[in-house]
Amino acid sequence: MTYSxxxxxxxxxxxxxxxxxxxxxxxxxRRTVPFLAPPRPPLGVIGRSKELLELKRCVFSGxxxxxxxxxGVGKTSLVLALAYDEEVLVRFSDGILxxxxxxxxxxxxxxxxxxxxxxxxxxxxxxxxxxxxxSKLVHAAIGMRRMLLYCSPLKLDTSSR
Numbered sequence: 043m044t045y046s047x048x049x050x051x052x053x054x055x056x057x058x059x060x061x062x063x064x065x066x067x068x069x070x071x072r073r074t075v076p077f078l079a080p081p082r083p084p085l086g087v088i089g090r091s092k093e094l095l096e097l098k099r100c101v102f103s104g105x106x107x108x109x110x111x112x113x114g115v116g117k118t119s120l121v122l123a124l125a126y127d128e129e130v131l132v133r134f135s136d137g138i139l140x141x142x143x144x145x146x147x148x149x150x151x152x153x154x155x156x157x158x159x160x161x162x163x164x165x166x167x168x169x170x171x172x173x174x175x176x177s178k179l180v181h182a183a184i185g186m187r188r189m190l191l192y193c194s195p196l197k198l199d200t201s202s203r
Contacts (some may be wrong), residue, residue: 056065060160065193075136075137075139076136076137076138076139076156076159076160077125077137078138078139078140078156078159079122079125079126079138079140079192080122080140080142081121082126083119083122086119086123087116087120087122087123090116090119090120090123093120094120094123094124094127095159096120097109097124098124098127098129098130099121101124101130101190102133104108109121115187118142118194121192122191125138125140125190130190133186133188133190134188134189134190136187136188136189137159137187137189137190138189138190138191139156139159139160139189139190139191139192140192140193141155141156141192141193141194142193142194143193143194144194148196149173150172150173150176151170152193153173153176153177153179153180154167154176156180156191157170157176157179157180157183160180160183160184161183162179162180162183166179167179
């Protein structure tokens with residue numbers, strides 16, 4: 043079943059997401075932008091409005107940022123709330139690229155997903171076989187677009203084998 047939204051009256055911005063893209067209606071013009079964040083938790087974030095506001099302040103000031111804490115305290119939920127925040131969606135109107143690398147993450151594959159979402163051809167992605175070349179490919183595809191990029195850290199296994 044496909045969802046087809048219908049709108050009546052003037053609309054400045056609406057985001058309807060499915061299959062990692064969002065449809066944006068801005069001043070009557072329809073366009074799609076990549077939105078690679080996972081679905082929101084059903085209950086959202088409760089009692090973290092102060093932390094979310096601080097995180098938005100950091101993101102809006104530019105540069106890199108990090109959310110740190112013990113496992114299970116809600117770091118990912120907080121960042122997901124940020125990704126779905128209306129002000130964030132307006133500020134980063136060209137999309138959100140998200141990658142959770144975790145313990146066994148594959149940074150090369152994650153960059154490939156980002157490149158594909160940005161419209162880079164599969165052949166160009168395959169020919170960029172190193173982290174450096176693929177990151178340059180993604181950087182070039184992003185260009186001057188206003189995008190939020192989120193990547194969880196790659197946790198290296200330092201145990202002896």
